Amino acid sequence: MVIQLENVWKIYQMGDVQVPALKGIDLEVKKGEFLAIAGASGSGKSTMMNLIGCLDLPSKGKILLGGDDIAGFGESQLAQIRGQKIGFVFQQFNLIPTLTALENVMLPLEFQDVDTPAAREKALEILNLVGLGDRVHHLPSQLSGGQQQRVAISRALAVDPEIILADEPTGNLDSKTGAFVIDLLSNIHKKDSKSVIMVTHDFQLVKRAERIVYLKDGEIERIEHKPKEQGGEFA
Amino acid sequence: MKINKSLKLAVNIIVHSKLRTWLTIIGIVIGIAAVVAIVSIGEGMQQNIESRLGGLGADIITISPGGGRASVGFRGGHGGGMPGSTATSAAAENLTKKDVLVLQSVGGVEFIQGIVSGNGQMYYLGEKATVSVEGIDPLVWKEMTTSELESGRFLGPSDYNVVIVGGRIAKDTFKQPLTVNRMITIEEKAFKVVGILKESGGFGGDDSKIIMPIKAARDTLEDVGSDEFDSITLKVANTDDVDQIMEEADKKLMISRHLTEKEKDFRISSSQSVQETMSDITQTMTLFLGAIAAVSLLVGAVGIANTMFTSVLEKTKEIGIMKSIGAKNSDIMMIFLLNSAIVGLVGGLLGICLGTGISSLLPFLGMRLMGMGREGMTTVVTPMLLIYALLISVGIGMVAGVIPAYRASKLKPVDALRYE
Ligand SMILES: Nc1ncnc2c1ncn2[C@@H]1O[C@H](COP(=O)(O)OP(=O)(O)OP(=O)(O)O)[C@@H](O)[C@H]1O
Ligand SMILES: [Mg+2]
Numbered sequence: 239m240v241i242q243l244e245n246v247w248k249i250y251q252m253g254d255v256q257v258p259a260l261k262g263i264d265l266e267v268k269k270g271e272f273l274a275i276a277g278a279s280g281s282g283k284s285t286m287m288n289l290i291g292c293l294d295l296p297s298k299g300k301i302l303l304g305g306d307d308i309a310g311f312g313e314s315q316l317a318q319i320r321g322q323k324i325g326f327v328f329q330q331f332n333l334i335p336t337l338t339a340l341e342n343v344m345l346p347l348e349f350q351d352v353d354t355p356a357a358r359e360k361a362l363e364i365l366n367l368v369g370l371g372d373r374v375h376h377l378p379s380q381l382s383g384g385q386q387q388r389v390a391i392s393r394a395l396a397v398d399p400e401i402i403l404a405d406e407p408t409g410n411l412d413s414k415t416g417a418f419v420i421d422l423l424s425n426i427h428k429k430d431s432k433s434v435i436m437v438t439h440d441f442q443l444v445k446r447a448e449r450i451v452y453l454k455d456g457e458i459e460r461i462e463h464k465p466k467e468q469g470g471e472f473a
Numbered sequence: 474m475k476i477n478k479s480l481k482l483a484v485n486i487i488v489h490s491k492l493r494t495w496l497t498i499i500g501i502v503i504g505i506a507a508v509v510a511i512v513s514i515g516e517g518m519q520q521n522i523e524s525r526l527g528g529l530g531a532d533i534i535t536i537s538p539g540g541g542r543a544s545v546g547f548r549g550g551h552g553g554g555m556p557g558s559t560a561t562s563a564a565a566e567n568l569t570k571k572d573v574l575v576l577q578s579v580g581g582v583e584f585i586q587g588i589v590s591g592n593g594q595m596y597y598l599g600e601k602a603t604v605s606v607e608g609i610d611p612l613v614w615k616e617m618t619t620s621e622l623e624s625g626r627f628l629g630p631s632d633y634n635v636v637i638v639g640g641r642i643a644k645d646t647f648k649q650p651l652t653v654n655r656m657i658t659i660e661e662k663a664f665k666v667v668g669i670l671k672e673s674g675g676f677g678g679d680d681s682k683i684i685m686p687i688k689a690a691r692d693t694l695e696d697v698g699s700d701e702f703d704s705i706t707l708k709v710a711n712t713d714d715v716d717q718i719m720e721e722a723d724k725k726l727m728i729s730r731h732l733t734e735k736e737k738d739f740r741i742s743s744s745q746s747v748q749e750t751m752s753d754i755t756q757t758m759t760l761f762l763g764a765i766a767a768v769s770l771l772v773g774a775v776g777i778a779n780t781m782f783t784s785v786l787e788k789t790k791e792i793g794i795m796k797s798i799g800a801k802n803s804d805i806m807m808i809f810l811l812n813s814a815i816v817g818l819v820g821g822l823l824g825i826c827l828g829t830g831i832s833s834l835l836p837f838l839g840m841r842l843m844g845m846g847r848e849g850m851t852t853v854v855t856p857m858l859l860i861y862a863l864l865i866s867v868g869i870g871m872v873a874g875v876i877p878a879y880r881a882s883k884l885k886p887v888d889a890l891r892y893e
Contacts, residue, residue, distance in 0.1 A: 293797055293886040314801045320886075321799015332794045332890070336489040348478045349799040393798065 239304040239323060239400045239433065241267040241290055247298035248285050248456075259285040261456040262299070269400070270431040272424060274438060274447030281453040283437040284405055290435065291324050291403045292316045321349050325394025327404035327423075331386040333378040339365060339389045340374040346396050357396075364392040368422060384415035391422055402426060404436040408443060420446055474804040476811075483811035486784065497780040498820040504770030505824025505866050506831060511766045512858055513832035515759025517851040522751045532712045533617065534719055534743045536576070536726070537704040538567055566738055567701035575729040576705060579722050583710040586613040587702030589687055591694040596658040600647050606659060606683045608690020617708045620679045625653035625668030632686050636664045640672030641680035659683065660693045715743050770865070773820065774873040781813050781877035792881055793889025802882040809878035810871055817870020821863045828862070829854050 248260040259282045267273050267290075275283050288294045289301055292308055301308050303319065311319070325346075326332075333342045340361055347357035365374050368388040378386050387407060394402055404423060408416030420436075420443050427434040436447065444450050450462040487494050573587050589608035594601060611628035620639075628637060636657070643651040651657070655666045664685065672680050691697050709718050719741050726732075726739060785792070792805055832852040 288887050291797070293890065314803070317796065317799055317801040317804075320797060326797045328890075332790075332797070334791055334794060336485050345795070346798040349474050349795070349801075349804060351475055397799070 240269055240302075241265075241401065241433070241435075242302040242305075243286075243290070243299070244302070245299040246286075246289065246296045246301060248282070248289065248294070249297040259456050260289075260296070263456075263458060265451065265458065267433060267435060270427070270433055272427045272434045272436075272446070272448045274436050274444045274450045275453060276438060276441075276444050276450055277453035277459070279439075282456040283453055285456075286453070287403050287405045287435065287437055290401075291326060292319050317349075321346060322397055323400050325397065325399040325402045327387070327390050327394050327402065327407045329406040329409040331378070331383070331390045331410070333386055333389055333393070335378050338375050338377055339370060339381065339385075339392075342378070342389055343392045343396050346393060350397055361392070361396060364395050365389070368392050382415075383411050384418065387411060387415075387419050388422065391419065391426075395426065398430075399432065401433045401435065404434065406437050406439070408438065408440060413442075416440070416443065474800070474807070476807070479804065479807040480811050482808045483815055486788065486808070486812050487815060490784065490787075493780055493783070494816060497776050497816055498823065500773035500776035501770070501817060501820025501866055501869065502773075502824040502827055504766065504773040505821050505862050506828035507766035507769050508763055508865075509825050509828025509854065509858060509862050510831040510835065510852070511762045512759055513828070513852040513854045514835065514850070515755055515762070516853040516855060516858065517836075518755040518759075519752060520853050521851055522755065523748065531743075531745055532709050532715065534707040534709065534715065534722065534741060535704055536568060536572070536707070536722065536739055536741050538738060539740050567698065567703065568705050568739065569702070570700050571729065572726060573702070573705055575725050576707060576722055579707075579718055579725060581709050581711060581714045581718050582707045582722075584613050584616050584708040586610040586617065586706055587687070588704045588706060589690040589694060589697045589701075590703045591690075591697070593660045593683075593693060595683065597647050597651065597655070598649050602642075602646050604642060604646075604659070604683050605681060606685065606690060606694060607679075608685055608687035608694070611686055614684070617706060618679065620670045620673065623669040623671045625666070627668060628684065628686055632667070633689050634662065634664050635667045635685070637668040637670060637684040638666055639678075639680045639682045639684075640670050642683065643669045644672065659685075660695075662689075662693050664689075712745075715745050719743060719746070770869060774869045777813050777816055777870055777873035778877060780816070781809065781874045782880075784812070785809060785877045785881040788881070789884060789889050789892040792884050793886055793892065796884075796886040797890060805884075806878050806882035809881050810874050813870045813874025813878070814867050815870070817867045817873075818863070820870070821866025824866060825859050825862050829859075 243263050243265040246260055246263040247258065250257040250259055263286065275286065277283050285294075289296050292303075292311075295309055303323070308316065308319070320326075333339075334345065337345065340358070343361035343365060344354075344357045347360060348354075352360070362371070362374060365371055368391060370385060370388055370392070373381060373385060376385075378389070381389065387410075391407075394404075402423065407423065408419055411419060423434055423436065424446055426432055434447075436443075438444055445464070448464055450464070452459040452462070568587065570587070573585060576582065576585055586609060591606055592603050593606045595604045609628070611630050611632060615627045622637075623640060623643075625637070628635065636659075638651050638657075651666055651669065653666055653669060657664050657666060670679055670684075685693070691699060697703065707718070707722065709715055723741050726741075727734075727737065730738070732738065792800075795805065832854055835852050836850045
């Protein structure tokens with residue numbers, strides 16, 4: 239699914255002050271692309287991810303997913319897109335603390351009315367894939383950061399979405415665990431040809447992407463292309 | 474999202490905030506228990522009245538002397554067992570044979586009899602007691618009474634100094650129980666007991682009466698003239714006609730006795746009308762007390778709403794997470810609504826258990842504290858009451874949860890996710 243941003247603005251209203259977080263972004267992300275977004279803190283990276291992920295709507299401009307303007311969608315349609323087409327991975331993992339790893343991974347499937355046995359099977363399959371087959375009944379609090387992030391990635395993959403959005407997925411992990419998580423993401427990208435958009439500060443990780451968008455003060459500063467062979471090498 | 478999944482998530486929330494949920498539930502438990510207990514007292518009173526008045530027979534109309542159309546009286550013939558009811562009324566003019574003749578012309582009346590009644594001193598084996606004596610027409614009484622014989626026989630037309638004894642007098646009044654063929658003395662006249670009645674337990678029946686032929690009663694009780702009756706009872710052929718016959722009897726008596734509405738000196742009542750009036754009173758009382766109990770339910774509802782708001786606030790981030798992985802507003806709404814419905818349901822279940830328990834203890838407490846007799850207080854918990862209580866508690870849970878659940882569902886995903 240192609241993602242197009244056309245002159246996208248996001249302006250936050252803080253009392254009387256208007257804070258522009260994004261100022262006229264134009265970008266097209268191709269199907270199956272591995273894109274990194276880099277930039278200083280406060281440059282608008284998360285804002286952009288939230289818009290692409292249909293968690294928020296732009297103040298101005300258009301966001302097209304597969305050619306459809308998301309501004310035209312109602313609440314339940316947006317929820318459906320989030321549930322079926324997009325998988326989120328957050329810096330803080332954002333697992334439901336009272337559900338086990340397995341239940342967390344099953345949850346997006348249950349929102350899509352997949353019946354329990356099928357959801358369970360799928361969730362177990364993915365958890366096995368990320369090497370957590372022996373931790374499925376653990377609560378998030380009983381898992382390490384890296385394990386939690388792998389559960390979160392499993393959850394993002396559960397509904398087999400076309401786009402994976404990862405906002406600083408390694409931000410709370412040490413570099414070794416971080417590298418493992420990035421490997422996982424780039425593997426997903428290569429194997430299943432899903433579009434992956436990842437926000438990161440880490441220059442080592444940025445290099446794994448096929449294309450890097452540098453944001454500065456809500457604007458695209460520059461875009462760096464990398465030859466496909468160099469991007470996403472799998473350790 | 475399917476309802477069973479929403480339910481699972483709702484239960485998950487409850488399971489992970491046990492203390493707060495239990496505290497909320499207690500509010501509902503107390504309210505529902507109070508309502509159940511109070512309504513059970515009302516229902517008990519209702520049943521008490523019904524069973525006690527049942528002894529009167531639904532097809533019997535009683536006419537007795539005494540003014541005042543508004544006052545519901547049941548005295549004389551079939552009310553002798555009621556405490557405080559005396560046989561004769563000094564002020565009112567007694568009913569006469571003429572009245573009986575007039576009443577005979579009322580359509581739909583199957584049997585009619587004039588009754589003489591009063592209190593008399595009774596002696597039995599050296600013991601003395603004041604009893605209520607009723608003089609009846611042996612042939613008609615047999616047809617009209619709802620009492621049954623425990624032993625012996627009914628009175629016959631040729632009987633004179635024989636009596637039938639109410640079950641309670643026979644069993645409880647004297648040290649030595651009365652049995653058939655015993656001799657007793659009433660107002661210095663000797664009588665032979667020929668029949669003992671079964672105890673009916675109600676206050677409308679003949680449990681505390683001595684029944685004798687009317688001739689004997691006239692001779693025994695001092696103040697009854699030879700043509701006069703203390704009451705007249707009618708038995709109607711069809712129970713449905715009771716109201717209509719009462720009206721007609723009333724009209725005819727008024728005319729024959731040359732009375733205006735103001736001068737009216739007799740009362741007509743049926744067990745039905747008495748029962749209805751009593752039911753109205755208990756119902757009003759139950760409603761009033763129930764309303765007071767319902768206030769505590771209101772407090773419980775506010776408790777649920779408060780807990781739900783807290784819960785939604787606490788779960789804001791999780792709501793954001795669920796939305797980011799595909800939860801619709803309706804999914805979130807359902808989860809939180811079910812959450813509060815469960816709180817209501819559990820509170821209701823525990824409440825009806827507690828309420829039923831309290832209501833079964835109340836008669837004992839009533840006996841102890843207020844010195845009421847065994848029959849002083851009964852409580853009845855009907856299945857309908859329990860079903861209603863449960864429905865109300867679930868309803869309260871849902872109503873109290875609607876606004877918090879709606880607020881939760883309307884949270885913007887980004888804002889919810891940002892919440893710490
Ligand atoms: N809800 C909000 N209300 C007001 N201002 C906001 C809001 N969200 C973001 N901003 C502002 O928008 C700008 C961009 O924020 P954003 O979170 O996108 O930055 P970022 O690039 O993700 O930064 P970081 O690397 O620290 O996560 C910031 O200046 C921030 O203060
Ligand atoms: Mg950010």
